[in-house]
Structures are given as structure tokens and as C-alpha cells.
Amino acid sequence: MPVSSYISLSREAQAELKQLVWQVLDKAVEDRTMLQPAPPTSPALLIPRACFVTLYADKQLRGCIGTYAAEKSLWQNVCDYSYYSACEDCRFEPLQKRELPNLSFEISVLSALQPLANKGERALLDQLQIGIDGLLLKDSYYSAIFLPSVWHSLKTAEEFVNALKIKAGWPEDYWREDIKIFRFETFVIEGSQKTFVP
Structure with a gap:
């Protein structure tokens, strides 16, 4: 189905x-x-x-x-x-x-998860709909997901993405061009x- x-x-x-x-x-x-x-x-x-x-x-x-x-x-x-x-x-x-x-x-x-092209972290931050989008990041064996409800405590796109990277076990300044990005509601x-x- x-x-x-x-x-x-x-x-x-x-x-x-x-x-x-x-x-x-x-x-x-x-x-x-x-x-x-x-x-x-x-x-x-x-x-x-x-x-x-x-x-x-x-x-x-x-x-x-x-x-x-x-x-x-x-x-x-x-x-x-x-x-x-x-x-x-x-x-x-x-x-x-x-x-x-x-x-x-x-x-x-x-x-359904919507894949986004990885055009860099700045491009991702500009695309995120604050308060609406959930986000999944995957890189090799590591991944992390935030529901849209997390926006209640993280008010900016930068805070949202940085906290998600920390959840995945990466430093805040981590970014690679092969990170897979998925958006959802x-x-x-x-x-x-x-x-x-x-």
C-alpha cells in the first residue's frame, strides 16, 4: 500500500x-x-x-x-x-x-519525507519553514530527527539545525556535502x- x-x-x-x-x-x-x-x-x-x-x-x-x-x-x-x-x-x-x-x-x-538537495548549510537554513518543518539529517551511520514541535524551544533555524547536529553526535560546525537532508510536516x-x- x-x-x-x-x-x-x-x-x-x-x-x-x-x-x-x-x-x-x-x-x-x-x-x-x-x-x-x-x-x-x-x-x-x-x-x-x-x-x-x-x-x-x-x-x-x-x-x-x-x-x-x-x-x-x-x-x-x-x-x-x-x-x-x-x-x-x-x-x-x-x-x-x-x-x-x-x-x-x-x-x-x-x-512523506521530502528529500532536499544538499547545497550547503546556509541554503538549508534559508529553506526551513520555522514552526512548520521537521528535519532529518543522515550521514553514513549517523542520523538525527527533530519534529516540528521542537521549534517551541528552538526559535531560529540556526538553533534548530545546530541542536539537531549535536543530537546526531556531530559538532555544531560540522557539515559535509554528502549529508542527506529530508524535510517533513x-x-x-x-x-x-x-x-x-x-
């Missing part, structure tokens, strides 16, 4: 995804196992799409893991990365049941315990 670059999810599809996330998280905090729920009914959720799932406890980052590869259907990727964000983000302890009442999340559904679905209806 081909990957579409345009993202459009109905309210019904979004509601199904949110419910799937809560099912996975409830099981994860209960016994640390990954639940694979029954497939959803919305056809849009069956299309292969990349995504990231970001968890917040009391509005503080609690986990964020995802993929830029659209090898699985959207609902399967959302379920997988909900579990990984809750239990396998090495920056945090596994999510606890007591945290669920104050937990919220974002599902960032990625558009996201469709963000927000969920909180208040809106969850089991």
Missing part, C-alpha cells in the same frame, strides 16, 4: 487512535507487556504511516519514541511507539500507574485522560 504525503484524519479516526493509545498504556503500566489491540475500523488508520508518540506527565516530557519509516500501518506504529515511549525511553523510568491521571500525549503523524493529535472514554 503506497504512502500518501497528505495527512487527513477524521475525528472518528483520531478518537480511535486515542483509545488505542490508552489501551496500550493501561496494559503497559499494569504488567509491562505490549498490548496489540484489535484493528480499528477507520480505513485511514490502516495506511502505512510513520509517527512519533510523545508522553507528558504534569506537562513535563515523560517519553518520546517513534519512527520515520512507514513500514507498518499507522495504528500499529502508534500502538508500538506508545508502549516504547512509556517503557523503553532510556531517558526515563518506565511509566507508573499512578501517573496516568495526569498523563497527556501527542501523536505526531509524519508526512506532521499532523498532531492531542490526547488527555479527560477525553478518554473506555
Whole structure:
């Protein structure tokens, strides 16, 4: 099934995804196992799409893991990365049941990656749409990705690209003509315990 670059999810599809996330998280905090729920009914959720799932406890980052590869259907990727964000983000302890009442999340559904010609770092900085573009940089065995939500804390293109290079393990002044550049956008679905209806 081909990957579409345009993202459009109905309210019904979004509601199904949110419910799937809560099912996975409830099981994860209960016994640390990954639940694979029954497939959803919305056809849009069956299309292969990349995504990231970001968890917040009391509005503080609690986990964020995802993929830029659209090898699985959207609902399967959302379920997988909900579990990984809750239990396998090495920056945090596994999510606890007591945290669920104050937990919220974002599902960032990625558009298709748009390759950009590497015409130098200055050209990249001039092309970036601040607050809109996500960015993936790849060089040999190293790569790093920032979602568009990172613009909330990094306000300029220079800060954004420099921080992404550091994330990849490169110095801020690093640049090579064979770095591969990909731009993308996201469709963000927000969920909180208040809106969850089991």
C-alpha cells in the first residue's frame, strides 16, 4: 500500500487512535507487556504511516519514541511507539500507574519525507519553514530527527539545525556535502485522560 504525503484524519479516526493509545498504556503500566489491540475500523488508520508518540506527565516530557519509516500501518506504529515511549525511553523510568491521571500525549503523524538537495548549510537554513518543518539529517551511520514541535524551544533555524547536529553526535560546525537532508510536516493529535472514554 503506497504512502500518501497528505495527512487527513477524521475525528472518528483520531478518537480511535486515542483509545488505542490508552489501551496500550493501561496494559503497559499494569504488567509491562505490549498490548496489540484489535484493528480499528477507520480505513485511514490502516495506511502505512510513520509517527512519533510523545508522553507528558504534569506537562513535563515523560517519553518520546517513534519512527520515520512507514513500514507498518499507522495504528500499529502508534500502538508500538506508545508502549516504547512509556517503557523503553532510556531517558526515563518506565511509566507508573499512578501517573496516568495526569498523563497527556501527542501523536505526531509524519508526512512523506521530502528529500532536499544538499547545497550547503546556509541554503538549508534559508529553506526551513520555522514552526512548520521537521528535519532529518543522515550521514553514513549517523542520523538525527527533530519534529516540528521542537521549534517551541528552538526559535531560529540556526538553533534548530545546530541542536539537531549535536543530537546526531556531530559538532555544531560540522557539515559535509554528502549529508542527506529530508524535510517533513506532521499532523498532531492531542490526547488527555479527560477525553478518554473506555
